Amino acid sequence: SQQGEEDPQALSIQEGExxxxxxxxxxxxxxxxxxxxxxxxxxxxxxxxxSNEREKHSGRLRVTLDTSKKSSxxxxxxxxxxxxxxxxxxxxxxxxxxxxxxxxxxxxxxx
Amino acid sequence: xxxxxxxxxxxxxxxxxxxxxxxxxxxxxxxxxxxRQDPGQGLRLIxxxxxxxxxxxxxxxxxxxxxxxxxxSFPLTVxxxxxxxxxxxxxxxxxxxxxxxxxxxxxxxxxxx
Numbered sequence: 001s002q003q004g005e006e007d008p009q010a011l012s013i014q015e016g017e018x019x020x021x022x023x024x025x026x027x028x029x030x031x032x033x034x035x036x037x038x039x040x041x042x043x044x045x046x047x048x049x050x051s052n053e054r055e056k057h058s059g060r061l062r063v064t065l066d067t068s069k070k071s072s073x074x075x076x077x078x079x080x081x082x083x084x085x086x087x088x089x090x091x092x093x094x095x096x097x098x099x100x101x102x103x104x105x106x107x108x109x110x111x
Numbered sequence: 112x113x114x115x116x117x118x119x120x121x122x123x124x125x126x127x128x129x130x131x132x133x134x135x136x137x138x139x140x141x142x143x144x145x146x147r148q149d150p151g152q153g154l155r156l157i158x159x160x161x162x163x164x165x166x167x168x169x170x171x172x173x174x175x176x177x178x179x180x181x182x183x184s185f186p187l188t189v190x191x192x193x194x195x196x197x198x199x200x201x202x203x204x205x206x207x208x209x210x211x212x213x214x215x216x217x218x219x220x221x222x223x224x
Contacts, residue, residue, distance in 0.1 A: 030210050042201055042215035088153060092210045101153035
Protein backbone atom coordinates (compact mmCIF):
# COMPACT_ATOMS: atom_id res chain seq x y z
CA SER A 1 0.00 0.00 0.00
CA GLN A 2 1.35 3.43 -0.91
CA GLN A 3 0.71 5.95 1.79
CA GLY A 4 2.75 8.98 0.75
CA GLU A 5 1.49 11.04 -2.16
CA GLU A 6 3.75 13.76 -3.55
CA ASP A 7 2.55 16.93 -5.18
CA PRO A 8 3.20 18.15 -7.80
CA GLN A 9 4.06 15.14 -9.97
CA ALA A 10 6.48 17.28 -11.97
CA LEU A 11 8.10 20.66 -11.38
CA SER A 12 10.28 22.73 -13.68
CA ILE A 13 12.17 25.78 -12.38
CA GLN A 14 15.08 28.01 -13.30
CA GLU A 15 18.43 27.63 -11.59
CA GLY A 16 18.60 29.78 -8.49
CA GLU A 17 14.88 29.55 -7.73
CA UNK A 18 13.43 27.65 -4.78
CA UNK A 19 11.62 24.35 -5.26
CA UNK A 20 8.85 23.15 -2.97
CA UNK A 21 7.43 19.65 -2.97
CA UNK A 22 4.63 18.37 -0.81
CA UNK A 23 3.77 14.97 0.61
CA UNK A 24 0.50 13.85 2.15
CA UNK A 25 -0.11 10.63 4.02
CA UNK A 26 -3.03 8.85 5.61
CA UNK A 27 -2.11 7.13 8.87
CA UNK A 28 -0.05 7.84 11.98
CA UNK A 29 3.69 7.81 11.47
CA UNK A 30 6.85 7.35 13.50
CA UNK A 31 8.87 9.41 11.02
CA UNK A 32 8.87 10.69 7.47
CA UNK A 33 11.88 10.53 5.19
CA UNK A 34 12.81 12.23 1.92
CA UNK A 35 14.92 10.55 -0.75
CA UNK A 36 16.36 11.67 -4.08
CA UNK A 37 16.73 9.48 -7.16
CA UNK A 38 18.72 10.48 -10.19
CA UNK A 39 17.52 8.91 -13.42
CA UNK A 40 18.24 5.17 -13.53
CA UNK A 41 20.05 5.17 -10.19
CA UNK A 42 19.42 4.11 -6.61
CA UNK A 43 17.82 6.34 -4.01
CA UNK A 44 19.81 8.59 -1.72
CA UNK A 45 18.54 9.50 1.74
CA UNK A 46 18.18 13.25 2.26
CA UNK A 47 16.55 13.86 5.60
CA UNK A 48 14.46 12.18 8.30
CA UNK A 49 11.95 14.06 10.43
CA UNK A 50 10.34 12.42 13.45
CA SER A 51 6.66 12.76 14.30
CA ASN A 52 7.44 15.02 17.26
CA GLU A 53 9.49 17.43 15.12
CA ARG A 54 8.02 20.27 13.08
CA GLU A 55 10.96 21.48 11.03
CA LYS A 56 14.40 20.28 10.08
CA HIS A 57 17.23 21.74 8.02
CA SER A 58 20.12 20.18 6.17
CA GLY A 59 22.21 22.48 3.99
CA ARG A 60 19.87 23.91 1.33
CA LEU A 61 17.06 21.55 2.37
CA ARG A 62 14.25 22.47 4.71
CA VAL A 63 11.60 19.94 5.69
CA THR A 64 8.43 20.66 7.61
CA LEU A 65 5.98 18.22 9.10
CA ASP A 66 2.39 18.90 10.12
CA THR A 67 1.00 15.77 11.76
CA SER A 68 -2.43 17.37 12.25
CA LYS A 69 -2.75 17.76 8.47
CA LYS A 70 -0.75 14.59 7.76
CA SER A 71 1.51 16.46 5.40
CA SER A 72 5.14 17.37 4.86
CA UNK A 73 6.98 19.70 2.54
CA UNK A 74 10.52 19.70 1.17
CA UNK A 75 12.02 23.04 0.20
CA UNK A 76 15.23 23.21 -1.82
CA UNK A 77 16.63 26.72 -1.81
CA UNK A 78 18.80 28.27 -4.52
CA UNK A 79 18.37 25.27 -6.79
CA UNK A 80 21.12 24.02 -9.06
CA UNK A 81 21.06 21.99 -12.26
CA UNK A 82 22.50 19.10 -10.23
CA UNK A 83 19.29 19.04 -8.15
CA UNK A 84 17.45 17.66 -11.18
CA UNK A 85 16.07 14.33 -9.96
CA UNK A 86 12.96 12.63 -8.62
CA UNK A 87 12.17 13.20 -4.97
CA UNK A 88 10.26 10.67 -2.88
CA UNK A 89 8.74 10.86 0.55
CA UNK A 90 8.58 7.68 2.59
CA UNK A 91 6.63 7.13 5.76
CA UNK A 92 7.55 4.82 8.62
CA UNK A 93 4.16 4.05 10.08
CA UNK A 94 3.61 3.80 13.77
CA UNK A 95 3.29 0.09 14.44
CA UNK A 96 3.81 -0.75 10.79
CA UNK A 97 6.49 -3.08 9.52
CA UNK A 98 7.56 -1.18 6.43
CA UNK A 99 8.73 2.08 4.91
CA UNK A 100 6.10 3.17 2.37
CA UNK A 101 7.10 5.30 -0.61
CA UNK A 102 5.07 7.74 -2.67
CA UNK A 103 5.27 8.04 -6.45
CA UNK A 104 7.63 10.98 -6.36
CA UNK A 105 7.99 14.50 -7.73
CA UNK A 106 10.16 14.88 -10.82
CA UNK A 107 12.15 18.11 -10.51
CA UNK A 108 13.85 19.72 -13.49
CA UNK A 109 16.20 22.63 -12.84
CA UNK A 110 16.96 24.56 -16.00
CA UNK A 111 20.42 26.19 -16.18
CA UNK B 112 34.54 2.15 0.82
CA UNK B 113 31.41 1.20 2.69
CA UNK B 114 28.36 0.66 0.56
CA UNK B 115 25.85 -1.58 -1.07
CA UNK B 116 26.36 -3.16 -4.47
CA UNK B 117 24.02 -4.85 -6.90
CA UNK B 118 24.83 -6.95 -9.92
CA UNK B 119 24.33 -7.15 -12.76
CA UNK B 120 23.29 -3.62 -13.76
CA UNK B 121 21.24 -4.94 -16.70
CA UNK B 122 19.73 -8.39 -17.01
CA UNK B 123 17.77 -9.97 -19.81
CA UNK B 124 15.63 -13.01 -19.26
CA UNK B 125 13.66 -15.24 -21.52
CA UNK B 126 10.16 -16.14 -20.48
CA UNK B 127 10.11 -19.24 -18.26
CA UNK B 128 13.59 -18.68 -16.85
CA UNK B 129 14.51 -18.01 -13.25
CA UNK B 130 17.12 -15.31 -12.64
CA UNK B 131 18.97 -14.26 -9.49
CA UNK B 132 19.87 -10.69 -8.65
CA UNK B 133 22.80 -10.12 -6.34
CA UNK B 134 22.91 -7.67 -3.42
CA UNK B 135 25.92 -7.26 -1.12
CA UNK B 136 26.58 -4.72 1.64
CA UNK B 137 29.59 -4.00 3.83
CA UNK B 138 27.84 -1.51 6.11
CA UNK B 139 27.39 -4.12 8.86
CA UNK B 140 23.62 -3.57 8.65
CA UNK B 141 21.30 -6.21 10.05
CA UNK B 142 18.34 -5.34 7.85
CA UNK B 143 18.10 -5.69 4.09
CA UNK B 144 15.26 -5.06 1.63
CA UNK B 145 14.24 -5.65 -1.97
CA UNK B 146 12.03 -3.20 -3.81
CA ARG B 147 10.54 -3.12 -7.26
CA GLN B 148 10.10 0.15 -9.17
CA ASP B 149 7.98 0.49 -12.31
CA PRO B 150 8.14 3.58 -14.57
CA GLY B 151 6.68 6.66 -12.93
CA GLN B 152 5.94 4.75 -9.75
CA GLY B 153 7.22 4.63 -6.24
CA LEU B 154 8.92 1.65 -4.67
CA ARG B 155 7.04 -1.46 -3.66
CA LEU B 156 8.47 -3.84 -1.08
CA ILE B 157 9.07 -7.41 -2.24
CA UNK B 158 10.89 -9.02 0.71
CA UNK B 159 12.78 -7.88 3.74
CA UNK B 160 15.12 -9.45 6.26
CA UNK B 161 15.78 -8.05 9.71
CA UNK B 162 18.36 -10.66 10.65
CA UNK B 163 20.35 -13.52 9.16
CA UNK B 164 18.36 -16.68 8.37
CA UNK B 165 15.08 -14.83 8.64
CA UNK B 166 13.03 -12.95 6.04
CA UNK B 167 9.47 -11.78 5.55
CA UNK B 168 7.19 -11.15 2.58
CA UNK B 169 6.42 -7.58 1.57
CA UNK B 170 3.46 -6.34 -0.45
CA UNK B 171 4.35 -8.07 -3.73
CA UNK B 172 6.24 -11.28 -2.87
CA UNK B 173 4.43 -13.59 -5.28
CA UNK B 174 6.80 -14.94 -7.95
CA UNK B 175 9.92 -13.99 -5.99
CA UNK B 176 12.15 -15.79 -3.50
CA UNK B 177 15.07 -14.74 -1.30
CA UNK B 178 17.65 -16.18 1.06
CA UNK B 179 19.69 -14.63 3.86
CA UNK B 180 22.49 -17.02 4.74
CA UNK B 181 25.04 -14.28 5.40
CA UNK B 182 24.68 -10.85 6.93
CA UNK B 183 26.30 -9.23 3.90
CA SER B 184 24.21 -10.87 1.20
CA PHE B 185 20.52 -10.91 0.25
CA PRO B 186 20.00 -12.37 -3.24
CA LEU B 187 16.63 -12.16 -4.97
CA THR B 188 15.39 -14.81 -7.39
CA VAL B 189 12.77 -13.81 -9.91
CA UNK B 190 10.97 -17.02 -10.80
CA UNK B 191 8.99 -17.96 -13.87
CA UNK B 192 5.87 -17.59 -11.73
CA UNK B 193 6.29 -13.79 -11.74
CA UNK B 194 3.95 -12.74 -14.54
CA UNK B 195 5.36 -9.29 -15.25
CA UNK B 196 8.97 -9.19 -14.07
CA UNK B 197 10.27 -6.37 -16.29
CA UNK B 198 11.15 -3.61 -13.82
CA UNK B 199 13.93 -1.83 -11.96
CA UNK B 200 14.96 -3.71 -8.80
CA UNK B 201 16.49 -1.92 -5.85
CA UNK B 202 18.18 -3.44 -2.83
CA UNK B 203 18.61 -1.50 0.41
CA UNK B 204 19.99 -1.99 3.88
CA UNK B 205 19.61 -0.29 7.24
CA UNK B 206 20.21 -0.65 10.91
CA UNK B 207 17.60 -3.02 12.26
CA UNK B 208 14.06 -1.67 12.04
CA UNK B 209 12.01 0.18 9.43
CA UNK B 210 12.30 3.46 11.30
CA UNK B 211 15.88 3.99 10.18
CA UNK B 212 17.17 5.54 6.99
CA UNK B 213 17.84 3.07 4.23
CA UNK B 214 20.92 2.92 2.02
CA UNK B 215 20.27 1.87 -1.55
CA UNK B 216 22.27 0.05 -4.16
CA UNK B 217 22.46 1.29 -7.78
CA UNK B 218 19.74 -1.08 -8.97
CA UNK B 219 19.32 -3.84 -11.55
CA UNK B 220 17.16 -3.34 -14.61
CA UNK B 221 15.51 -6.63 -15.60
CA UNK B 222 13.96 -7.05 -19.01
CA UNK B 223 12.02 -10.10 -20.12
CA UNK B 224 12.44 -10.86 -23.80
